Amino acid sequence: MKRYVTFAMAAILILGMTLPLQAQVRQAGQKTAAGKEMRQPERKMITPEKRAEIMAEQLQLTDVEKAKVQALFEKQQEKAKQRQEEMKNNREEQRAKMDAERKAFDAELIKIIGNEKFQQHQAQRIERLEKANRKMKMRAENRDNRPYNKQQQP
Numbered sequence: 001m002k003r004y005v006t007f008a009m010a011a012i013l014i015l016g017m018t019l020p021l022q023a024q025v026r027q028a029g030q031k032t033a034a035g036k037e038m039r040q041p042e043r044k045m046i047t048p049e050k051r052a053e054i055m056a057e058q059l060q061l062t063d064v065e066k067a068k069v070q071a072l073f074e075k076q077q078e079k080a081k082q083r084q085e086e087m088k089n090n091r092e093e094q095r096a097k098m099d100a101e102r103k104a105f106d107a108e109l110i111k112i113i114g115n116e117k118f119q120q121h122q123a124q125r126i127e128r129l130e131k132a133n134r135k136m137k138m139r140a141e142n143r144d145n146r147p148y149n150k151q152q153q154p
Contacts, residue, residue: 053066
């Protein structure tokens with residue numbers, strides 16, 4: 001009998017320690033009640049100078065090698081910034097393209113069904129989207145209220 005009690009106590013202790021860790025892992029990819037994805041805290045970018053210093057210490061680089069490595073890191077950082085800008089511009093271009101396509105589609109639809117029915121269609125569409133948003137918000141709130149999803153506060 002003592003073995004069973006000891007085993008049950010050990011199991012409870014182990015579960016008690018692992019459940020909070022599982023909750024933290026689950027939260028990493030979930031969305032908040034506002035629908036925004038929860039992300040890791042933003043990391044500060046390490047400067048090319050600091051990266052070169054670290055590499056120089058680890059590999060015992062000479063001053064000349066350190067300067068060349070630092071220049072290479074700076075060049076890499078500039079390319080990364082350019083890629084980010086291109087991606088941002090591309091997103092804006094895609095959004096503008098989609099808006100233009102939507103307007104063209106709406107204009108054709110108005111020609112086919114008329115302005116009055118189009119306005120009715122738009123009202124129904126907006127209502128449907130609002131209902132879907134409310135539903136998603138409720139699901140997120142329910143998910144956030146589960147005991148294993150609550151964030152532990154210090």
